[in-house]
Every structure is written in structure tokens, then in C-alpha cells.
Amino acid sequence: MTQDIVFIEALKVDTVIGVYEWEKSIQQTLQFDVEMRTDVRAAAAIDDLSKTVDYAVVSEDIVTLAKENQAELIETVAEKVAERILTTYAVASVKITLRKLGAVASTQSVGVIIERDKNEFL
Numbered sequence: 572m573t574q575d576i577v578f579i580e581a582l583k584v585d586t587v588i589g590v591y592e593w594e595k596s597i598q599q600t601l602q603f604d605v606e607m608r609t610d611v612r613a614a615a616a617i618d619d620l621s622k623t624v625d626y627a628v629v630s631e632d633i634v635t636l637a638k639e640n641q642a643e644l645i646e647t648v649a650e651k652v653a654e655r656i657l658t659t660y661a662v663a664s665v666k667i668t669l670r671k672l673g674a675v676a677s678t679q680s681v682g683v684i685i686e687r688d689k690n691e692f693l
């Protein structure tokens with residue numbers, strides 16, 4: 572399998588997220604780091620964006636998904652983003668680090684890290 576990665580770092584999205592009642596009427600900030608395993612050699616060979624994964628398009632997709640899905644758990648959001656990426660783009664596997672900023676006192680962030688393969692969604 573290729574070792575190439577297209578990544579997105581520190582993508583911030585304000586959305587409704589949280590388990591508790593008081594969280595359902597406010598916006599909080601989620602921050603995504605996304606690593607997408609994909610072979611970039613074909614794109615590099617002919618210098619063509621259409622032959623690779625467009626990180627700008629994926630970033631927009633994540634923002635839309637995170638705003639539309641007003642989940643309780645950040646795990647739910649991370650899973651939905653992983654599924655979207657693996658079922659929509661030419662990505663063999665994805666690693667998502669999802670941070671919820673300012674959610675817990677005395678921390679910078681809390682969050683989850685998940686890794687998923689395309690095989691899981693075939």
C-alpha cells in the first residue's frame with residue numbers, strides 16, 4: 572500500500588455538539604486534523620489536480636457535514652467524516668484527530684483519534 576498522505580491540519584468548525592442540554596443551544600468549536608492515504612504519483616507525474624484528492628473540496632465537505640449533523644458525541648462526528656471521505660474520494664484509509672476546544676476546564680482540548688480503511692465501507 573502507498574505511504575502517501577494528503578492532509579488537512581487544524582480545520583475549525585463551529586457547530587452544535589454535546590451531550591448536555593445546555594450544549595444544544597450554543598455553538599462550540601471542533602478542530603479536525605485529517606490524514607488521507609492516497610497514491611499521489613499519477614497526479615505528480617502530469618501535474619494534474621483531478622488525479623489526486625483535492626484537500627480544499629474535502630475541507631468544505633467536512634465543514635458542511637459537521638454543521639448538518641448536530642450530534643451529541645464527537646465520536647459520531649468523527650465516524651461520519653471518516654465514512655464520507657472513504658466512500659466519496661480515492662482514499663485507501665483515513666486517520667482523523669477530532670478535538671473539542673474549550674470543552675473541559677484546564678485543558679487545551681479533548682478529543683478522539685480514529686483510523687478507518689476503505690474495506691470497512693465496501
Ligand SMILES: Nc1nc2c(c(=O)[nH]1)N=C([C@H](O)[C@@H](O)CO)CN2
Nearest residue numbers: 588589590591643644645646671674
Ligand atoms: N468520549 C466523549 N466524552 C465526552 C463527550 C464526547 O463527545 N465524547 N462529550 C461530553 C460533553 O458533551 C462535554 O464536551 C461537555 O462538558 C462529555 N464527555
